[in-house]
Amino acid sequence: MTYAIEVTNLRKKFPEFQLIDVSFRLPAGTIMGFVGENGAGKTTTIKCILDLLHKDSGEIKIFGQDVTKHGSSIKEQIGVVFDDLYFPDTLNATQISAILEEVFSTWDESYYVNLLKQFKIPFKKPIKALSRGMKMKLSIATALAHHPRLLILDEPTSGLDPIIRDEILDIFMDFMQDENNSILFSTHITSDLEKIADYITFIHEGEIIFSKNKDDLLYDYGIWKGSLEEAEELPEDAKIRMKKNAFGVEILVNRQQASHAFQLEKPSIEEIMLFFVKGVAA
Amino acid sequence: MKALILKDLYVLLYQKKMLGVLISLFAIGSIFFGDVGLLLTFLTVLCLVQVNASLAYDETSQWNRFANTLPIKKADIVKSKYAFSLLLLFLVLVIVLPVFFITNAVYKSFTFHEFLSLLCMIMSGLLFILSLTLPIFIRFGQQKAKISVLAIIMIVIIASNVFSNGTFIQDLSGNLNFLNLVMPLIAIVIFYISFKIAVTFYESKEF
Numbered sequence: 001m002t003y004a005i006e007v008t009n010l011r012k013k014f015p016e017f018q019l020i021d022v023s024f025r026l027p028a029g030t031i032m033g034f035v036g037e038n039g040a041g042k043t044t045t046i047k048c049i050l051d052l053l054h055k056d057s058g059e060i061k062i063f064g065q066d067v068t069k070h071g072s073s074i075k076e077q078i079g080v081v082f083d084d085l086y087f088p089d090t091l092n093a094t095q096i097s098a099i100l101e102e103v104f105s106t107w108d109e110s111y112y113v114n115l116l117k118q119f120k121i122p123f124k125k126p127i128k129a130l131s132r133g134m135k136m137k138l139s140i141a142t143a144l145a146h147h148p149r150l151l152i153l154d155e156p157t158s159g160l161d162p163i164i165r166d167e168i169l170d171i172f173m174d175f176m177q178d179e180n181n182s183i184l185f186s187t188h189i190t191s192d193l194e195k196i197a198d199y200i201t202f203i204h205e206g207e208i209i210f211s212k213n214k215d216d217l218l219y220d221y222g223i224w225k226g227s228l229e230e231a232e233e234l235p236e237d238a239k240i241r242m243k244k245n246a247f248g249v250e251i252l253v254n255r256q257q258a259s260h261a262f263q264l265e266k267p268s269i270e271e272i273m274l275f276f277v278k279g280v281a282a
Numbered sequence: 283m284k285a286l287i288l289k290d291l292y293v294l295l296y297q298k299k300m301l302g303v304l305i306s307l308f309a310i311g312s313i314f315f316g317d318v319g320l321l322l323t324f325l326t327v328l329c330l331v332q333v334n335a336s337l338a339y340d341e342t343s344q345w346n347r348f349a350n351t352l353p354i355k356k357a358d359i360v361k362s363k364y365a366f367s368l369l370l371l372f373l374v375l376v377i378v379l380p381v382f383f384i385t386n387a388v389y390k391s392f393t394f395h396e397f398l399s400l401l402c403m404i405m406s407g408l409l410f411i412l413s414l415t416l417p418i419f420i421r422f423g424q425q426k427a428k429i430s431v432l433a434i435i436m437i438v439i440i441a442s443n444v445f446s447n448g449t450f451i452q453d454l455s456g457n458l459n460f461l462n463l464v465m466p467l468i469a470i471v472i473f474y475i476s477f478k479i480a481v482t483f484y485e486s487k488e489f
Contacts, residue, residue, distance in 0.1 A: 051350070090296040099292070
């Protein structure tokens with residue numbers, strides 16, 4: 001299996017926060033959802049992957065090459081979308097094309113124009129006059145128009161309404177029609193990932209809690225609900241995390257370790273996330 | 283690097299109408315009063331303001347974060363700012379020279395040698411100020427840089443006057459002819475050193 005991104009034992013320390021041995025691998029041709037609450041370390045990890053932050057230790061490879069050593073050749077093949085469009089807001093879509101045409105040898109102006117038409121983005125309107133949804137679509141068009149093999153998306157759908165979000169997810173699904181393409185998609189809107197992700201990597205307080213195939217993840221875990229006394233019947237090694245509520249307890253259970261006699265609900269990614277963030281060790 | 287200069291030019295051209303009106307007003311004023319110094323002073327300040335504005339725009343829009351995801355060397359990002367400054371300097375000359383020739387044909391207020399001396403002094407001064415401000419802007423960002431630049435200029439002026447017993451300006455005026463010859467050379471060397479320092483600052487920055 002080839003990997004689009006390989007992060008191994010990444011460490012980055014700030015006075016108030018640190019990434020601790022962050023490791024995960026994004027197989028080529030797949031979409032990985034990178035989830036975690038605000039401040040969990042998603043953006044810090046992505047910035048280290050893009051070499052915007054200097055890592056303290058660890059190894060980061062994109063397409064099998066070290067990011068710090070082969071930055072330019074790697075960056076020719078990736079498209080990046082942040083949570084906003086980071087161009088001076090007096091520029092317009094046509095000027096952005098003229099600028100990026102000088103940057104990327106593979107810039108495809110006709111494809112860019114098609115994307116602008118498809119997204120209904122005005123060619124000559126300055127960025128500051130565009131709505132947030134329009135800005136994000138323009139950001140995606142600029143990331144796609146040089147035909148990258150990898151998209152790195154840092155909260156591209158945050159603050160957008162469900163209709164625009166759905167349109168944007170469709171764009172990413174189109175991008176994935178080429179089986180060599182890959183996406184690392186950081187978000188805390190887990191419902192987006194349930195639609196499109198193949199893998200889920202969950203980061204909490206700077207540490208990776210799990211990095212798994214989404215289907216395996218949703219199959220492996222189950223939610224058991226009942227009273228604290230009833231919960232004692234569950235095998236100890238099946239219990240992962242527990243949350244108390246007004247009616248009793250909810251326990252995140254490893255299905256492999258629990259008998260079929262226990263009635264388990266299928267969890268969502270959001271529920272699994274909440275067990276790790278809000279719950280306690282069971 | 284062409285892409286980065288193009289980006290700064292697009293930002294500059296967004297104000298083209300206002301700039302056109304102001305430059306025309308000062309050009310007409312210079313011709314009317316027979317003093318090209320009016321236009322030259324205005325363009326010098328405008329040049330400084332535009333270079334600083336382009337850095338401020340980059341900071342506000344978080345352009346540097348995006349630029350560093352592109353296949354562009356960090357040194358080229360810095361180089362583009364220095365090249366943009368030199369391009370503006372060149373534009374100042376392109377605008378000032380015809381106005382000087384028109385003004386001088388009518389009023390004969392300067393000899394060409396005098397005008398050249400004035401131009402050398404102002405252009406060198408501009409390069410000195412840019413050499414100082416660009417690395418500080420790149421290292422500290424616009425807010426801290428404004429205070430730092432003001433502090434440095436004040437320290438230099440006070441220190442010069444203290445060490446020359448208050449005769450610094452007179453000493454400088456006395457040596458103006460000699461300084462006019464060497465100042466452009468010194469300014470170019472300092473501008474280059476400033477670029478090297480700015481690259482070091484930029485390469486150590488995180489976005």
